[in-house]
Amino acid sequence: MLKNVGSNWFLMLVTAVTTYLLMPFNINKLGTENYGVWIIISSLTAYLFMLHLGTPMASVREMTQAIATKDHEKLNRVVASCAALYVGAGLAVLVLGLPLLWFFETHYVVAADLKSEARLTFVLAVLQTGLAFLATMPYAIFSAYEHFILKNWLMIGQLLIRAALNLVLVLWYPGFLSLSILMLVMSVVELLLCWGYVFKSYPEIRPKPHHATMQTVKDIFGFSLYVFLMVIGSQLAFQTSPLIVGYFMTNADVPSVAVPNALMLILTQFIGGIAAVIMPVATNLQSLDKSHELQAVFLRWSKVAVAVSICACLFLIVFGPAFLKYWIGNAYATASGDVLQILAVSYLIFLPARGVAMPILMGLGNAKWPTIATLISGVLNLVLSVWWANTYGLLGVAWGMAIPNIVLAVALTFLACRELKIPLRTYVAQTVPLALIGGISLYLLLALVSELWHPTSFFGLGFAGILTVGLCGLMWTEMVLRNDAHLRLPRVSDLLRGRFA
Incomplete structure (x- = not known):
């Protein structure tokens, strides 16, 4: 299981690196105005992808059960039924894309000389x-099949191809049309390759x-309807803020x-590396009636998710504005830096619930309340976000995103x-007090470092990141997870003394 999670995390690392390289490149080449138009088009057309109606997650659960029982007939029924649903969804996208294009052209302002390009970009999207x-x-x-390493290597290959094509196309024609051509070409490659x-x-x-x-479609829909509604909620939470702004x-x-x-x-996807593995594991353990093992999995990986979340989010809270200034430009240090800090505070609580509690519930087939x-x-x-956007601007939108994240995290954990x-109370006692300390x-240590030394260069921020990880690792191995019943990690002190075997 750890190997699968590790491969998922390596995929997220490659995703983070390509994002790190491509986002400032695209913003600088397209300009903030044009890149803003591209983000709006991407966010609007992302709503059309909800027409999968929750089928991907539901199909994983159905196929996992068929594979576990070696029922190849059922497996093919699920694959064929999902394919039929996807063909229908694809046709529905083409139909619904027209009114969505009208909405885009009537509610968002695009420069007159770019309207034709924006329309073609929208159609390609x-x-x-x-x-x-x-x-x-x-x-x-x-x-x-729990072949996560294979899946991740395929996705890594496509990420690298996409990154290379992005550079070539945007250098050839620095407009949002290039990005839409890129996405369409990569979907065709993905379809044929996979x-x-x-x-x-x-x-x-x-x-x-x-x-x-x-009948198979009904079985899938019985679970996927809940997933579809969940996707709507996630879409409102993660993709709507650019449209509001x-x-x-x-x-x-x-x-x-x-x-x-x-x-x-990216952090959510990184924690999703845990979720992608835990969901089928939960389904298998439920099928084998191993409830005690499932409890241990939940507590163990919750502690891992808490540690990762605290390490990443505290770095962004303390050094995030400086990172944005170096990464994108001086203009992003203040407004974007404040938004980043607000979101990072909420993600301290949100990520562990999203990465562990959510997939456990979905893997057990209990999708209604989540x-x-x-x-x-x-x-x-x-x-x-809409209410506070007029009054507080970008910060209002940020708080409008952050507060619901905290509420959702508490609900999912419960x-x-x-x-x-x-x-x-057992969960809280085992995961919260020592992690909070x-x-x-x-x-406090990172804030002190930030006050005494203001990293602004690549090497300075890189050292700040290494320092954050090192201090977090030291804190967790020596104190938070010391003698933990569910997660045994090598202590730095033992390694230094050569005692850990």
């Missing part, structure tokens, strides 16, 4: 979304049209919230503890 359903389905198959690998490596997967049945402010203001949000999404909680959180995010029959101590 819609086509890419329609193809993305079938293109991403093989990843659900890899997850169901499905070709599936048919070559999994001989038991040979779906035929007759395998697609209404672009509507109430200007296109040039959009990157000021999109850049910090992108960093937090879905309701996520949907309420997304609606609250939208309402607060639901997971109840489902696993772990008293909430360690986190406060780490923050």
